[in-house]
Amino acid sequence: MSGWLKVVGLGPGGDALITPEVSAALAEATDVVGYLPYVERVAPRPGLTRHGSDNREEIRRAEQALQLAANGQRVVVVSSGDPGVFAMAAALFEALEAGEPEWRALDIQVLPGISAMLAASARVGAPLGHDFCCINLSDNLKPWALIEKRLRLAAEADFAMAFYNPRSRARPEGFARALEVLREACGPERLIMFARAVSTPEESLRVTTLGEATAEMADMRTLVMVGSSQTRLIQRHAGGAESAERESTPWVYTPRSVSGAGS
């Protein structure tokens, strides 16, 4: 059996954020499997079959990839960002555990990628420069009560927070409710950042406060971050080679030190 399976992260969008390790895996692959918009980020070439599938098809997609590798193919499963952060790696292992026993002898690797969270954080400065947490705000796969509980405990721990999947057409009210919980727990002055489609032509950034934030500021392509009580702003001065948007967006960072705060 000469097949293999690599679960890789394509990063947030820009080609300059794809690691050489992932590019090498894609160059050797016979099959690329994933959500259609991510599969389409891999250029077609002779000898490569691209298997794009719909959203919410993760387990069927993982089974297909495992079966292709078992058949001797060189299979790359693509995720946006990092495959281990709310992406295909967990789905792959769910399918592996529940699937054919011989799949466990396959040569499987997970290759990390630049997560949306790290790309968004870099764009606005260093908001995750101190202890932080990362929460998927979708309640497709967990009860909403658990999301609220985690938001309250994260605020009590004074973590900076990164939120994936803040808002979808299927759940327009969830993010508004999350903002309410956060305003109650952190106060209206707390900083919140909306980073949409970072490293793509559609990139946009917005820095505001929980008091000013509305649910409409996020969509499915937005990574949302909320600062800790220590997170600070620095206004940028005009100059340098930055775009007009970047000049008008302040830097946001969370200092490395905290002297007794929250303890």
Next chain:
Amino acid sequence: MSGWLKVVGLGPGGDALITPEVSAALAEATDVVGYLPYVERVAPRPGLTRHGSDNREEIRRAEQALQLAANGQRVVVVSSGDPGVFAMAAALFEALEAGEPEWRALDIQVLPGISAMLAASARVGAPLGHDFCCINLSDNLKPWALIEKRLRLAAEADFAMAFYNPRSRARPEGFARALEVLREACGPERLIMFARAVSTPEESLRVTTLGEATAEMADMRTLVMVGSSQTRLIQRHAGGAESAERESTPWVYTPRSVSGAGS
């Protein structure tokens, strides 16, 4: 003023994990500034000055980098992993905020990198595949009581956890105490992972339980992860092209779904 400053992440160690964006910045730089072992990861070449400094010199290093850029140099500040996760980006913004007003007009960018956390997670499977938090266990810059408080709240939230700086010669007892707190909060059966020097020739992995874990399993180069209550093991079968160590280390993953657990 034609200088610029880029704060970049070199990833966890392997060259194949450095993004093309970071490689391009290094190729254009006149000066590289950072902690000596990281500066030494950048190959010397004519026209490049490497400024290596000691650990715990972060603010002085950041000031030096800002001044070089203000003088018209093209400056890259290097961190291991991602610059925004317990690394140089926060220090840079601390120095920027406290420093010369004209520094705020500099062309500054943060370029993300593969964090140790994402690399370690990929190596063992997908332990951070559901909500998680990331805590620096060093009490150099925050009170120990705050670390313990965050550990207890993270356990209550049922986050998977990633820990940076678990252990140093200056604080041999801190990590043993953290393990005690976690055992008390999560029970002895909870999975814990030690990923040392991932992607380097010194890489080693160990998966065990909190009941079996000892402080000696971690050193300064170890990224430690603790699963949530949902985190699971899959034994690998022999076969494929994996190393003996990887064959003997089980896969660890946290499923995407949770049905009421912890809520």
